[in-house]
Structure formats: C-alpha cells, structure tokens
Amino acid sequence: MEKNFHLMVIVLVVLLAGAVYVSKRASAEASTPSHLGEAEVAPGESVPAPDFSLTSTDGKAVRLSDYRGKVVVVDFWATWCPPCKAEIPDFVKLYSKYKDSGFQMLGISLDQGGLNDVIPFMKQYGINYPVLMGDEKVVSDYGGIRGIPTTFVIDKNGNVRESFVGYRSASTFESVITQLLAEK
Numbered sequence: 605m606e607k608n609f610h611l612m613v614i615v616l617v618v619l620l621a622g623a624v625y626v627s628k629r630a631s632a633e634a635s636t637p638s639h640l641g642e643a644e645v646a647p648g649e650s651v652p653a654p655d656f657s658l659t660s661t662d663g664k665a666v667r668l669s670d671y672r673g674k675v676v677v678v679d680f681w682a683t684w685c686p687p688c689k690a691e692i693p694d695f696v697k698l699y700s701k702y703k704d705s706g707f708q709m710l711g712i713s714l715d716q717g718g719l720n721d722v723i724p725f726m727k728q729y730g731i732n733y734p735v736l737m738g739d740e741k742v743v744s745d746y747g748g749i750r751g752i753p754t755t756f757v758i759d760k761n762g763n764v765r766e767s768f769v770g771y772r773s774a775s776t777f778e779s780v781i782t783q784l785l786a787e788k
Contacts, residue, residue, distance in 0.1 A: 650763040653678075653756065654745035658712065658736035661723055666710070666736055669762070675784040676708045676758040677777065680738065680749050682715045683725040687771035688753045692729050694774035698781065699733045705785055706760070709733035712742060714752060759784050 653676075657667045668676065679695065681688035692711075699709040713735055715721040726735055743749045746756065750769070757766040757780045766780050 650759070650765055653758045653762050653764045654742075655762075656742045656745065658738065658742060660734045660736050661719060661726065666734055668710075668758070671708045671710075672762055673760050674706045674708045675702075675760060675781055676710060677781070678710050678712060678746075678756045678758060680712045680714055680743070680746070680754045681752050682713060683717075683721045684715070685752050689729070690771055691753055691755075692731065694777065696730055696732055698774060698777060702781060702785065703733075707781055707785060711735040712738040714738045714743070714749070757781065757784065759787065 653668060655667060655669045657665050660666050668678070677695070677698075679688075679691070681692070683689075695709055695711070699707070703709075711731065711733060713722045718737060722735060722737070725731075746754070753768075753771065755768045755772070755777075756764050757777070759765045765784060768776070
C-alpha cells in the first residue's frame with residue numbers, strides 16, 4: 605500500500621510540473637506577438653516581420669523598419685555554412701539588379717567569430733549589401749532559426765510573405781522579389 609502511495613505522489617508531482625511548464629510556455633508565447641514561431645511561413649500567408657536593431661559590419665545601427673516601403677530579403681547565414689556560401693553570389697547579383705527598384709538585401713551573420721570571420725569573407729565574396737551581426741534576440745524573434753541559411757522575404761508593408769530554410773536558387777528569390785516589387 606505504501607508503494608502505491610509513493611508512486612501516486614511521484615505521478616502527481618510530474619503532472620503538476622508538466623502543467624506549470626505548459627502554462628509558462630503558453631504565457632510567454634502569448635506575450636510576444638511579434639515572434640514568428642516557426643521559421644517557415646506558409647505560401648500566401650502574411651506575418652508581421654519582427655523589427656530589429658543590429659550593428660552592421662561598418663559599425664552602424666540598422667533597423668528593419670528603416671526599409672519600410674521596400675521589398676527586403678533577410679538572410680540568416682554563417683561563413684562556415686556551404687549552402688550559405690552557395691547562395692551569396694546570387695544575392696550579390698539580385699541586389700545589384702534590383703536595388704534601384706525598391707529592393708534591399710540584408711544578411712544577418714550568425715558567426716561566433718564575429719567581424720574577424722565576416723569581414724574577410726565579405727571581401728572574398730564581393731558582398732555588396734549590408735551584413736549585420738546577429739544576436740540571440742533576433743534569432744528568437746525570427747522563430748529560433750533551426751538551420752541556415754534561413755531567408756525571409758518581407759513586403760513593402762513590413763510583412764513576411766515567404767520564408768525558406770535551406771538553399772534556394774536565384775530564380776526562386778527573383779520570382780518572389782519581382783512579384784512583390786510589382787505590388788502597389
């Protein structure tokens with residue numbers, strides 16, 4: 605009888621701890637409405653893009669809201685990531701082609717080596733768009749970034765219209781960018 609009582613107490617403690625955890629998690633998620641949750645946004649869905657203020661490689665503070673009215677691609681990447689390296693030449697070309705048409709490219713580096721890793725890489729790859737140094741808050745706000753590259757395409761009104769986890773071809777991005785640039 606005593607064994608059953610101890611077992612019942614243990615089960616009740618585990619259930620209570622689980623209920624507290626679920627309650628705290630639900631409360632935290634409800635209090636952060638700008639959080640994307642999952643990194644991928646379903647096609648046709650529109651989610652407000654969380655604003656951020658990050659430092660660029662040239663030491664300037666850059667906010668996403670600075671680019672309201674433009675189509676913005678935000679790419680989370682790192683210098684050591686092979687698929688990230690494969691996408692960067694396409695981003696350089698897309699930025700050159702559409703920057704005068706209302707398009708902005710922003711790279712967010714998740715390199716732990718910081719500027720020492722990123723600046724030489726930028727020179728080697730001819731990166732012509734701002735690269736910002738990511739932090740835990742922006743990673744959290746954009747859904748936890750479980751894999752890189754993770755890329756968000758944001759419309760002129762500041763809404764995430766497409767998101768991609770993993771490598772995508774230039775034509776994939778160009779198709780979304782031109783569609784959003786054409787919208788009034």
